[in-house]
Amino acid sequence: MTARRLPQGGRIDRTAPLAFTWQGGKLSGFAGDTLASALLANGVSTIGRSFKYHRPRGIFAAWVDEPNAILDVSRGDWHDPNARATTLALRDGMAASGVNARPDVDHDIYRHIDQLQQFLPAGFYYKTFFPNWHRFEPRIRAMAGLGTLRAIADARHFETRMRTVDVLVAGGGPAGLAAALAAASAGLSVLLADDRFAPGGSLLWDDASIDGAPGDAWAADAVARLRALGAAVLPATTVFGVYDHNTFALVERRAEAPAGWGEDRVWTVRAKQAVLAAGAFERPLVFPHNDRPGTMLASAALQYLRQYGVLVGENIIVTANNDSAYATAIALRRAGAAVSVCDVRATLPHAAQAAQEAGVRVLAGSVVLDSIAGGSGISMADLGPADATSRRFARQRVQADAILVSGGWSPAVHLHSQAGGKLRWDTQAVAFLPVQAQPHQHLAGAMAGTATLHETLHSGHAAGVAAATSLGARATATAPHALPAHPAAPVQAYWKVPIKSARQWLDLQNDVTVKDVALAAREGYTSVEHLKRYTTLGMATDQGKTSNVNGLALLAEATGREIPQVGTTTFRPPYVPVTLGAIAGMRHGALYAPWRRLPAHDEHVSMDADIREYGGWFRPACYPHAGETAAQAIQREASEARRACGLFDGSSLGKIVVHGPDAAEFLNLLYYNELASLKPGRLRYVLLLRETGVVYDDGVVARLAPDRYLLSPSSSHTAGVLALLEAWRQTEYPHLRVALHDTTAAWATFAVSGPRSREVLAPLTTIDLSPEALPHMAFAEGRILGVAGRIARVSFTGERSYELSVPSGYGASLWAALREAGAPFGICPYGIESLSVLRAEKGYILIGTDTDGMTLPDDLGMSGPLRAKKVDFTGKRSLLTPDALRPDRRQFVGLLPLDPTQVPAVGAHAVEIRDGKRRSRGWVTSACHSPALGRSIALGMIERGRELAAAGAEVELFHLGALMKAKLVSPVFVDPAGERLHG
Amino acid sequence: MDNLHRRPFTGTVEAPGFAVRVLDLPAQFYVPCDQPPGSIAGADTYTLWLAPDLALQVGGAPPEGFVSDMADGLVVFELSGPRAADVLAMGSTVALTPGQCVRTLFGGVRVIMYLHGAAMRLHAERQFAAFLLQWFQTAASALPQGQVP
Incomplete structure (x- = not known):
């Protein structure tokens, strides 16, 4: 290909030159260029190496369907290792280079792989390297792939936008613009998204006249009218996904962004109605060696000419099976190139006449039989009859530096398909078309199968009117008008040159050939989904936009079926690649997730607490002293809590208030434990089960009054417990008078635990803390340092403990007060890791x-309620199944390693040898060094654990190839009589 | 020992065309609900529909019945300025209309949102307040620095 910039033409700004580099060499382009058009304008022919065979490749398309021009591009701090050059606006200072080549695309050391091509068929990796793939994978992966990420975190934020609109129009070509004008004229909120830098679609390069104005001028005027009507028009914005409830995902590629922010911006749009007007893609016409640089889609060549003033060659061959290529041929001829058209159809269409009149040579029933390499691209082409079946067929060798292909048009049905829409094969259009629009969606233009501009405009207008009507509005705009064109001659289905010996490419990005499809069919991969996975056809980042239809047509041919019998693969988002940063949006760094903070968070930070995330909460794991490790701090804190007094922030514990005269009955129906008999002022430890009987959560329930309970689910389960309770209340028990309020956020809660806890607290509260007034599992309300609060006598440490709760605004103050009041008694703040010990x-x-x-x-040793509770409760039936009553279930037990200095790994399996094989009898669930016992301890779930523990049995614990012996014991290691708890 | 003192959550965000104030509203109660979904009832003292049988009363004295005091549990962010809608669009698909409230996710946090005069109000649980304030600060830096519309 000897592409060059013409002295005039195109939509580029020739007064604004831009400097960029290609593989280190300095080049220049203009504002308005894409990187691809600038490379072509500079005569760059080979821009990459193919994925598998490392064959040289050139620019093939002009937009998102480009399979070859995936480049490594950087500019300042910005870097994209896989930029599609055809959609990337050229910027001053860009540095571009090829990928998948060493040292560069012109001198690739792997280019000789192509000579081994006969040994590298489809399925080569499966056949050669499995089952020992892991041995070869590192080397193969190092050779394969596209660009390489820099090992530098992208510090930028990416903005996200969300919007609800009446009508979303996807596509700003003639159909989309007509649809948006109609919908906006009805007074509706309209958002039109177009992926090009300016709306207009094919009007920007096709010869067109609408309402008496040139097509591009009409498009610009349509955009102005839309904005005047209040519609939002987003250029450079691609609708890439359709999701439930007519929710659409868009990616906007802005030219500029504020400092610290990425240019890409993802939109989430909920549309009451949507018009899909995504246009159509030109398909390649496949012929031998159709992958050489210089081979290009015919429509792409027209775009490079009209958009960027680039002529792609001097001696151009166009090979086509439809009329659309003639307009391209005429335009290229008028731009100065010598142009020949090989039309596979035996009878020349009406469009050929105009081409001939313009000086284009036209050959009927003819096709390109081969391309001849020369220089860095093509030097010659062999032309011959379309039904040639061997290389020996009569052929005419002609000079050619560019071969343009046009194998028909495939409607861009991706969004329709993502929405669940069905497709049908249309033999006249030789394409898959939507069967009918999905609910709340309307189809318009080429993607709905229109063939002429006249039809496209009317189709778009009708879709906009229909969208408005669906919303009860009336469109006042009239349909734009284009003169009806001369009917196009039928497209002739033509999928490849019928020469078997030559390699003909289907999927240029993944290097899939006609032979690969034939081989897959011979080996039984006759489903289109299997073909895709076996050959990787259509699995590259272009999603097979130029290859899918040709591939499945050839699969049909190879298996003796019709195309509708073969069907299509499933279209899935994203329609175009979207960077992970844009998808993540602001959700990274400190904003990665909505972390929750305790009311006394700042106090914990000021104490240099080791703060970690637990179930969405930032909580102190422990409070290391200077020079102390976290492990040492945990042991110290646990010891101090037993020796004197500990202070723990438990504010994250759930606090769900259950109000109502039927609160007792409601909770009794849900909880495993009896709660109706619980007396006001008392607490009970409870389990909440799923219908399967599985323990979902545990916690403590306080009865505040006859008609009011306070539930304390575990911190990370509060939302889940509330949702579960609400689900039962609203669906199964709506007749019960109950209200549920999650008041977790309103209260700060601190546990003071240990032998001296009562001494610390007594001066601070009006509540009588004596064992008689407030025994274990009792509850009282009163004042705490002048503030209305409550104290629960409940313990998760095994020591005498008091949980103090005050409104959360007072949390920080109470934390400081407890530290001050406890100082004389040796109060020691302890974190959640210490509590776990x-x-x-x-x-x-x-x-x-x-x-x-x-x-x-x-399994946890809590069978009492099942026997004693008189009323039914959630999960009860499941507890009576044979599986639930199996004697060999895993049971909760304690484990004492025989070596007291060794702490077993959590997850270590208790193993036995049965029938010569090692099998698991259960596993360790918790393990630590116990400061109270001065040795290691563990908890676990072991088959028949209680029976074995009673017998003093030992088990072998297996972890990462090492064995450790442990004795099964009761899980209560400290104070089994509960004297410290009740004291 | 001194009595406890209350420390409400505080913070502000200022950007061209956009501001956030954190309000310390002393009267917020979960109350029974008998109003239509998504509605706001009342004026100086008003109730926001939250869920079936649940509303949030803002202002006034607590009514009789099943009531929970949430004054310390809910932090109120008031967004104002001509670019507040842009910031809203960064965090939620919701299009607010006068007289309606929405309980939804904003920036990943469950909030109650509604228009209040010329401003927008968001009630969020206190544990998320620091996260949301940082979220607003970050979002404000994405606003264009040019002339305020």
């Missing part, structure tokens, strides 16, 4: 740690 010493379970999705109450 304390609770493990007592054998208290941690939901999700000691339990899993199969744990039943009896």
Whole structure:
């Protein structure tokens, strides 16, 4: 290809030159260029190496369908290792280079792989490297692939936008503009998204006249009218996904963004009605060696000419099976190129006459039989009859530096298909067309199968009117008008040159050939989905926009079926590649997730707490002293809590208030434990089960009054418990008079635990803390340092403990006051990791740690309520199934390693040898060094655990190839009589 | 020992055409609800529909019945300025209309949103307040620095 910039023409700004580099060499282009058009204008022919065979490749298309021009491009801090050059606006200072080539695309050391092509058929990797893929994978992966990411985090934020509109129009070509004008004229909110730098679509390069104005001028005027009507017009914005409830995902590629922000911006748009007007893609016409640089879609050549003033060659061959290529041929001829058209149709169409009159040579029933390499691209082409079946067929060798292909048009049905729309094969259009629009969607233009501009405009207008009518509005705009064109001659289905010996490419990005499809069919991959996975046809980043239809047509041919019998693969988002940064939006760094903070968060930070994330909460793991490791701090804090007094921030614990005269009955129907009999002022430890009987959550329930309970679910389960309770209340028990209020955020809660806890607290509250007035599992309300609050006598440490709650605005103040009041008694703040040691010493379970999705109450040794509770409750039936009553279920037990200095790994399996094979009998769920016992301890779920523990059995714990012996014991290691708890 | 003192969540964001104030509203109550979904009832003291049988009363004295005091549990962000709508569009698909409130996710956080005079109000649980304030600060930096519309 000897492409060059013409002295005039195109939509580029020739007064604004831009400097850029290609593989280190300095080049220049103009504002308005894409990187691809600028490379072509500078005569760059080879821009990459093919994925598998490392063959040289050139620019093939002009927009999102480009399979070859995937380049590594950077500019300042910005870097895209896989930029599609055809959609990337040229910027001053850009540095571009090829990918998948070493050292560069012109001197690729892997180019000799192509000589081994006969040994590299479809399925080569499966056949050659499995089952030992892992041995070869590192080397193969190092050779394969596209660009390479720089190992630097992208510090930029990416903005996201969300909007609800009456009508979304996807596509700003003639159909989309007509649809948007109609909908906006009805007074509706309209958003038109067009992926090009300016709306207009084919009007920007096709010869067109609408309402007496040139097509491009009409498009610009249409945009102005839309904005005047209040519609939002987003250029450079691609609708890339359709989701439930008519929700659409768009990516906007802005020219500029504020400092620290990325240019790409993802929109989430909820549309009451949507018009899909995505246009159509030209398909290649396949012939031998059709992958050489210099081969290009005919419509792309027209775009480079009209948009960028670039003539793609001097001696151009156009090979086509439809009329559309003639307009391209005429335009190129008028631009100064020598042009020949090989039309596979035996009878020349009406369009050929105008081409001939313009000086284009036209050959009927003819096709390009081969391209001849020369220089960095094509030097010659062999032309011959379209039905040639061998290389020996009569052929005419002619000079050619560019071969343009046009194999028909494939409507861009991706969004329709993503929405669940069905497709049908239309033999006249030789294309898949939508069967009918999905609900709340309308189809317009070429994607709906229109063939002429006249039809396209009317189709778009009708879609806009229909969208408005669906919303009860009336469009006042009249349909734009274009003169009806001369009817096009039928497209002739022609999928490849019938020469078997030559390589003909279908998927240029993934290097899939006609032979690969034939081989897949011979090997039984006759489903189009299997073909796709076996050959990788259509699986590259262009999603097979230029290859899918040709591929499945050839599969049909190879298997003796019709195309509708073969069908299509499923279209999935994204329609174009979208950067992960744009999808993440602001959700990275400190804003990665909506972390929750405790009311006394700043106090914990000021104490240099080791703050970690637990179930969405930032919580202190421990409070290391200077020079102390976290592990040392945890041991110290746990010891101090047992020796003197500990202080723990438990504000994240759930606080769901259940109000109403039927609150007792409601909770009794849901919880495993009896709650109707609970007396006001008392607490009860409870389990909440799923219908399967599996333990979902545990916690403590306080009865505040006859008609009011306070539930304390575990911190990370509060929302889930509330949702579960609400689901039951609203669906199964709507007759019960109950209200549920999640008041977790309103209260700060601190646990003061240990032998001296009562001494610390007594001066601070009006509540009588004596064992008689406030025994274990009792509750009282009163004043705490002048503020109305409440104290629950409940413990997760095994020590005498008091949980103090005040309104959360006072949380920070109470934390400081407790530290001050406790100082004389040696109060020691302890974090959640230290608490985990304390609770493990007592054998208290941690939901999700000691339990899993199969744990039943009896597995935890809590079978009492099942026997004693008189009323039905959620999950009860499941607890009576044979599986629930199996004697060999895994049960919660303690484990004492025989070597007291060794702490077993959490997850280590208790193993036995049965029938010569090692099998698991259960596993360790928690393990730590116990400061109270001065040795290692563990908790676990072991088959028949209680029976084995009673017998003093030992088990072998297996982890990462190492074995450790442990004795099964009761899970309560400290104070089994509960004297410290009740003291 | 001194009595406890209350420390409300505070913070502001200022950007061209956009401002956030954190309000300390002393009267917010979860109350029973008998108004249509998504509606706001009342004026100086008003109730916001939250869910079936649940509303948030803002202002006034707590009514009789099943009531929970949420004054310390909910932080109120008031967004104002001509670019507040841009910031809203960064965090939620919701298009607010006068007289209606929405309980939805904003920036990933469950909030209650509605128009209040010329401003927008968001009620969020206190544990998310620091996150949301940082979110607003970050979002404000994405606003164009040019002339305010």
